[in-house]
Amino acid sequence: MTGDFSPLVAALDRWAGAGRQARFWLRDDDAVAPTPALDRLLALGAGHGVPLTLAVIPQPTGQALADRLEGLDVEVALHGWSHADHAAQGRKSCELGPERPAPVVLAELATGLAQLRRLHGARAVPVLVPPWNRIDPALIQQLAALGFRGLSVFGPEAEGAPVRINAHVDLIDWRGHRGARDTAALVADLVARLDAVQGSGAHVGFMTHHLVHDAAAWGFMDRLFALTVPHAGCRWTGLSSLLAPDQGRIN
Numbered sequence: 001m002t003g004d005f006s007p008l009v010a011a012l013d014r015w016a017g018a019g020r021q022a023r024f025w026l027r028d029d030d031a032v033a034p035t036p037a038l039d040r041l042l043a044l045g046a047g048h049g050v051p052l053t054l055a056v057i058p059q060p061t062g063q064a065l066a067d068r069l070e071g072l073d074v075e076v077a078l079h080g081w082s083h084a085d086h087a088a089q090g091r092k093s094c095e096l097g098p099e100r101p102a103p104v105v106l107a108e109l110a111t112g113l114a115q116l117r118r119l120h121g122a123r124a125v126p127v128l129v130p131p132w133n134r135i136d137p138a139l140i141q142q143l144a145a146l147g148f149r150g151l152s153v154f155g156p157e158a159e160g161a162p163v164r165i166n167a168h169v170d171l172i173d174w175r176g177h178r179g180a181r182d183t184a185a186l187v188a189d190l191v192a193r194l195d196a197v198q199g200s201g202a203h204v205g206f207m208t209h210h211l212v213h214d215a216a217a218w219g220f221m222d223r224l225f226a227l228t229v230p231h232a233g234c235r236w237t238g239l240s241s242l243l244a245p246d247q248g249r250i251n
C-alpha cells in the first residue's frame with residue numbers, strides 16, 4: 001500500500017530526541033474463536049514482536065481460542081458479555097447501557113470475567129472493553145467490586161476509577177467502506193495523540209478489528225509495526241503493564 005508515514009517518523013524522532021519512549025498498545029476487538037483472520041493477526045504480532053491484547057466476547061468463546069493463544073505474547077480483556085445490542089430503537093448500539101437493570105448487566109460481566117479467567121488464566125487481564133466503546137456511567141463505579149482493574153473505551157481518558165486505558169486511533173472506516181481508513185488520516189491521528197501525551201506518561205492505543213480487515217488494513221499494520229518496533233522513540237507494550245503505570249515508565 002502507499003501512504004506517507006514520514007509525519008509519524010518525525011514525531012517519534014522528537015520523542016527519541018527528548019530521551020523519551022512513547023508506549024503503544026494494540027487492542028483488537030471481537031475475538032471469539034480461531035479464524036484465518038485471527039491467525040493472520042497473531043502471525044503479524046509475533047512476526048514483529050508486538051504484544052497483542054484481544055478483547056474477547058466471553059459468552060460465545062471457549063477452549064479453542066484459549067488453546068490457540070497458548071504460548072503467544074497475547075493478553076485478553078473482557079469485551080462485554082455477548083455483544084448484544086440492548087439500546088432503544090434509534091439509539092446508538094450499546095450492550096452495557098441503562099436499558100436493563102444494573103444487577104443484570106453486572107452479573108453478566110462477573111460471569112464473563114470468571115469465564116475468561118477460567119479459560120485463559122494469567123493471560124486474562126481484568127479490564128473491561130465495552131462493546132461499541134459505550135457503557136452507562138452509573139455502572140462504572142461498580143466495576144471495581146467485580147474485580148475489574150481497568151476500563152477501556154475510545155478517546156481521551158476520563159479521570160476516576162477504575163483506571164482508563166483507552167484506544168485512541170481506530171484503524172477501520174466504519175461509516176464508509178468498513179476497510180482501513182486513509183493512511184494519511186491514521187498517521188495524523190497517531191501523531192496527534194503522540195503530541196498530546198508527550199511527557200505525561202500516557203500511552204497511544206491503536207484499535208483493530210481483525211474480522212473485518214481488508215488488504216489495506218493488514219498492510220497498514222505491517223508498515224506501522226515495521227516502522228515503530230525498531231524506533232527508539234517508542235515501544236509496544238501489553239495491557240497488563242499499562243495497569244502498573246509506575247513500572248518501567250520512561251516517557
Ligand SMILES: [Zn+2]
Nearest residue numbers: 029030131132
Ligand atoms: Zn466489539
